[in-house]
Amino acid sequence: MKKFIYMARQAGLLRSKAIILFILLFFMPMVVSVFIIYKNTLEVVKHDKIQHREKLLLKAANNIGMSLTDIRKLTLPISENRGVIKILGDIENISEDNIQKFDVFMDKKFEEARKEMPYIVDYIMISKTGRCFYGDDGLKIDADEFFKSRIYEDVSSEKGGYLWAFDFEDTFKRGESLVFVQKIFSDSGALSGYFVTFVEEKHFEYLHKEIFPSSKGSVVIYDADCKNVFGGKSYYFIEDEIIRLIESEAFYTASFVNKDKKEYSIDIVPISDLKWKVVSIIPSEDLVHSERSSLNGSFWLVMVIVVFSGFFMLFSTAAISNLMTEKEMVNYRLRLTDEMNEKLRIYKHDFMNHLQIVRGLIELGCSERAERYIENISFEGRLINGKYEIGIPEIESTIFANTMDLQEHGIELRVRTSGFTEELDIDIYDLSKILTNLIKNAVYALKNADGDEKTLSIIIKEEMDEYVFEVVNNTPVIGEEIRERIFEKGFTTNEDKGCGLGLYIVKRLVEKNGGRMNLAVDEYGNHFIVAFKKA
Incomplete structure (x- = not known):
């Protein structure tokens, strides 16, 4: 008996050493090599994806900038028209008949501009004395509200004569909307009034969505006050970090922010002709999601390692089995047989219990209850x-x-x-x-x-x-x-x-x-x- 115990211990020790040697000398180095290749591949893909998004975002910013320039070019001839300047400069002395003609003239000019650029949706012209001329959208406002608004303050302090703004205060009773405000000056340089053009804000969403048609993440536009003007708000929880990057002018190059143990890639590009910024936000994980899935499913080196390791394990198992004594094998088989017999006894016991209950119910004349008992067992x-x-x-x-x-x-x-x-x-x-x-x-x-x-x-x-x-x-x-x-x-x-x-x-x-x-x-x-x- 002592000899058997000694032999079993020796055999167990030898098997343990063989397995440890196999893991240390062969399997572990291969696993480490595959993991390194896997990580390096994902890093290269991530770098390429970031560079690609930077180029796309720059294209989106340029498209938006060109659209803004086109709007300014189309509306500038209206605000600089000599007839417009004359009417606004002497509005108190103009007859109602001429004012009606002026309304018709403005509608015609604005319709011509809208045909060139359909996302120009409406206009308001306001004289310095508060007289308002409206487009065909039925829009009416109180000029005093305009003169008290943030937009008026901003355009008054603007040296360039015009201002792009987002009407967060709903000054013009259209909801939050994008407006282009131009000052109108007389020949002497005196201020005559203001020309306000309303722009379909969704157009700017279309501009960047055409460039990022199926992209994950979010593209957002921030105004000069770092307010979210357009785009998704799904990443509001890192907005403080986005504003910090804008204020530090971290433009044209991806920045990375960690929040709640998750990394986000943020790209910022300024829009020409504006103090606004286009911002792209995406979880770094999503940049390589499809590639990671592909590598997990089809990386050939992993398959080679698995097949090779399988053969090696097979030969190792055969070699280890030869070290077992005949008595160990017999004991092993007996143990399995005992376990199987025990399970069969349990199954037989449960089955006999059910049969006895059914038989007892039938002998007592409770056939319906016996039938219900069988149904409960089979169809719970x-x-x-x-x-x-x-x-x-x-x-x-x-x-x-x-x-x-x-x-x-x-x-x-x-x-x-x-x-x-x-x-x-x-x-x-x-x-x-x-x-x-x-x-x-x-x-x-x-x-x-x-x-x-x-x-x-x-x-x-x-x-x-x-x-x-x-x-x-x-x-x-x-x-x-x-x-x-x-x-x-x-x-x-x-x-x-x-x-x-x-x-x-x-x-x-x-x-x-x-x-x-x-x-x-x-x-x-x-x-x-x-x-x-x-x-």
Whole structure:
């Protein structure tokens, strides 16, 4: 016995040494080499992608700059027209008949400019005394508001005679919009008035989207005050860093910012003729995402290593097996046999128990109960219908599938349903998707909430004129500051994994089927209510 133990220990020690030697002398150096090649390849790809984006961003900035120059060239002849200057300079003494002719003249000139550049949408001409002339868009403003606005202050201090600005204050009652403001001077150099041109701001989004048609990340335009004028706001959490880079004039070359253990590549290019900047933001990881996937899936060197290592492991296993004693092999086989027999005994025991219960029920004359017992063993899923009693298998399955693991997380499930008297006039696939998203959102919030009392309530009922589906999570309560935005596309409170589409999709599906949806918050929690009118 002692001799056997000694031999087994020696054999085990020899096997351990062989495996360690294999890892250290052959496998590890190859793995390290592959990893180095893999990382270097991704760095080269990342560098090339950054340079490519820098060129594209410069092209976008040049396109925007050229568009601004074209707008100025088209509108300048209007503001410098001698008739315009004369009318504005002596507006108090001009007859109403001539003023009407002036309106017709302005509309004609502006229409000619708009044919040349369709994204010029409207104009206002304001005399220094506050008299306003409007385009054909029905726009009316109070000249006093203009003279009190930030835009007026900026153009008054501008030495060049004109100003590009973004109307954040809604001075012209058009919402936030892009305007081109020109001073109008008489022959003597005296200020006669102002010519304000409104530009379709989405045009500038099209300019950079044409250059970045399928690009990941975001392209944003900031004005001279470092305000986000156009583009996505999905990277608001690093906006302070973007403003810092703009103020330090880190232009034309990519900068890298780390936020929450994630790196972002930021490129900034100034726009000619403006103090504005075009900014490109993208997570560094996204620059090499497709290449990383390709390398992970098809890198030939990895396959060679795997195949070669497989053969080597096979020969190593054969060599190690030859070192085992016959007694070790017999013991090994016996151990496997014992384990298999033990499993078979367990299976046999369970099976016999079920058979005995069925036999006992039959002998007692309870054949129906025996039949139900067999059905319960074979088809556990039939319990779903009995539990919820909705009468719509698809909805019952949806609730069951999305609430199976609640007990593991300490969440209490309360379901209150009633059968429907009529068939629902709703796409059942859409309804399942609506409930799935609502339940998943509520479950996610409950799993991540603090406290011991966590309750998910699902209420499905039929009212006089509509069908109502309500999902309630008692905690955490949604704050007032985000309730109005919670159904917006892209809005999410889960920055790590969320994409902000769940509730947006629910709202679209509800509207598609002619329903209504709202959020109500009270002392019992967050109530997501969906209702559909009866046919």
